[in-house]
Structure formats: C-alpha cells, structure tokens
Amino acid sequence: MKNWATLEADENRLMNKHYSAGRSGRKINKVIIHHNAGNLTIKSIWDVWQTRQASAHYQVDSNGRIGQLVWDRDTAWHAGNWDANTTSIGIEHADISSKPWRISEACLDNGAHLVAAICHYYKLGRPVWAKNVFGHKHFSSTECPASLAGSQHAAYMARAQYWYDRMSGTKPAPTPPAKPTPPAPKPSANIDALADAVIRGEYGNGEERKRRLGANYAAVQKRVNEKLGIS
Template structure:
C-alpha cells in the first residue's frame, strides 16, 4: 500500500465494466472479505473481472501487494446481494493452498491492515467481526472467504485490531511474524518452502538435504503451522534453482571435510606415539589440502527438477 491513511493502493487497475458508478446514496457501513479460490495477482484478477460479471474494490495477492479495481465511491459486484454491494467495501485475498484453503502471512497482514485502514478512514470504529467486518457468506450462499472466516479468522481480526489501534494512536505497530525455526540445540535453521506460483508446485528445502517435492496440500499446511516460511517464485524467478545451488555447495564442503577428517585419522593412526603438535599439524595439512582441491561445478538443475516434478504431478 502506498498510503494507508489515504487508501492509495500499490497499483490501480480500474475496471471498465462489471461495477456500478456511485452507491445510490448509500454510505459505507463496513468491509466484506473474500478469497480468490486460487492464487491470482493484480493483473490476473483484473482480467477475470473484465470478462466475468463480478468485481471487488481491492485485491491482496500472495506477496501482500494491494491493487484497487473499483473505486471506493463506486459499487462492486461482489456479494450477490444488491443492498450489501451498496453498503460495503469488498477485499479479495489470494490463496496459497487448497484443501484446506489458506492465505500467506503477507496476505493476512496486509489484508488486515487494509481492513483497519478502511475502518479508520470511514470512521467505522474498531474492526469487529460481524459488526463492521463480514464474510461474503453473510450475504449469499457461498463458502467464501474460506479460511478468513474459519481457521485464519482469529489471526486476521486480531491483526486488524492491532493495526487499527496503532493507526488511531493507541499502540505500537504490530510486529510481523518473525518466528525462527530451530533444531533441538536452538540453532537457527534455514529451511523453507519454495512455491512456484506458475505451476502451484511446492518444495521443502534445507541446505543439507536439498529440495523435496510436496505431494499433498496438508504437507505444506503442516510445515506452515510449524513455522516454516514460504518463498514465492515463478518460472521467471526460479528460486528453487538457487536453493539447489546452495545445497550443492554445502554438500560439497561437507564431503570435503569428511574426506579431510578421514585422512587426518589415518595420519594419526600411522603416527601413533607422535607428540600432540605433530598430530595437529597433520590434521591441518589434510584439511587444507582437501579444501584447496575442492572444485564445485554448478549446473542449472532448476529446469530439470521442475520439468520432472511437473510430469509426475500430471
């Protein structure tokens, strides 16, 4: 969002049809929440609404990018109920998983922030569920907004209230989710999920083990609940390829150290009875020799990995 106070979105892609100018004398009473039932960006949702008799005022994508598609002063065709359309501002949210549906942390945080900003701007009061913030399902027969009215509702509304309190001067800005995964020793781990937004494929990655393709949405959900972050990429920005390069380097260094340690142990065995300094020198010589001869050749595995996974998925 360029300006939360004035409700200036990151991007304006205003529809040329499938909305109604003005609000027929109605005043804005609240915010209505929706989900994409898919993972769409600003341009994609714009194209959908240009060809389908539906629309919403705002879209929050998986990276938290906010776009406006119908001006607040106009009526979006969003709720399947004309009076509700006249009374509410509708916000769409991109999903990052299905079965169950879920939105990303960035979508949740910026969607909640936008909800708070709207409530402040139009003097609607503190965001409160079923008071001035409603699910699409309140007005018509639908499961929309899925997780935002279910498993992620409490988090969404808590964040909306935190942002509202901050914007009205009542508290500090809420902190973003900076949970760090740790192993049993408390050391930071660099594992993450990497999602190809073009294909929907999700990998679990760690520097030591590399990429593992996830085969069921529940696997991604479980990792998310455990605090594992998701990195979004696409065919033009294949982060899974860079991740695999890191794994290649880590594994090569690990192998070099293992080789060096083996050589050092052999040196110790051959020099039984040697003094400590001689043994230390032998270990250092072996390790340095192994690392000096280490050569890592990186190949573009991203395309191969993605193609293989895609074929298996199909």
C-alpha cells in the first residue's frame, strides 16, 4: 500500500465492466472480506473478472501487494446481495494452499491493515466481526472467506484491531488487574491459647468465629471440643 491513511493502493488496475458506478446514494458502513479460492494476483483476478460478472474493490496478493480494481465510490459486485454491495468495501485475499485453504502471513497482515485503514478512513470504528467487518458467507450461501472465517480468523481480526489502534492513536481499555488474594493467616502455634479464648467468648460464634480465626478455625474448634469433652 502506498499510503494507508489515504487508501492509495500499490497498483490501480480498474475494471472496465462488471461493477456499478456510484452507490445508489448509500453510505459505506462495512467491509466484506473474501478469499480468491486460488493464488491470484492483481492482474490475474482482473482477467478472471473480464469473463465473470463479479468484482471487488481491492485484491491483496500473497506477497502483501494491494491493488485497487473498483474505486471506493463505486459499487463492486462481490457480496451476491445488492444492499450489501452498495454499503460495503470488498477485499479479496490470495490463497497459498487449498487443503486446507490458507493465506500467507504477508497477505494476512496487509489485508488486516487494509481493513483497519478503511474503518479509520470512513469512521466506521474499531474493526469488530459482524458489526463493521463481515465475511462473504454472511450475505450469500458460500464458504468464502474460508480460513479468514476459520483457522486464521482470530489472527486476522487481532491484526486489524492492532493496526486500527495504531492509526487512530488510541489504545483499547486495559483489562483491570485481578484483585490480589489476601494471604491466608499463618496457623498459630498456640492453638491451645486460642481455644481458651474461644471458650471465654472472645471470638463470638458461628460465622464471626470462622472469620476471625481464619485458617486456624478448624484446629482451634477441634481443641475447643476436646477441652469441653465434645466428641
């Protein structure tokens, strides 16, 4: 990507058909991610779409290079759903294997960075799955985006959020530290003296006695019972 802040791709190879000019007055409110079902490049996916009625706004190659094929202001034919098409940016990702489907680390990182950049540029907020980032399968009967909704999903979304936080200059709220567990009182060596104090009524009864004696409760109560002849 030449410029993440302005969404300037490494290469512009714009479609001459199989997209719709404009967005029918709709606003962009989400990103929809796809996989190529093959290790395609910016040029080869452009070639595929010359004979197939489909397109997407961006292609992320396996080496991480990003191409723009449809301007953001126009509607790409990628989701199989007109409402989703007019309100989304579609991103394709090249696969490096098919059994199972998997994308490269470079493709994952730059694809996630692109999601973050789009969310930042269009003020969509921090990338959140099924809120402002979706898989193709949310809108059509398909397994696309394959690993990006499966084995590589968590890593992809974590990177998207990481890059968004970097771009926006914000940090997610830290997880509050766990409250330290107070140390258990050390058992007293003078159980006999504590038992005498309990018998004198100095430690109350029931829950109050348990609370005040803490870790010594069981041993002291046993000694109290012995002193009182209670079996």
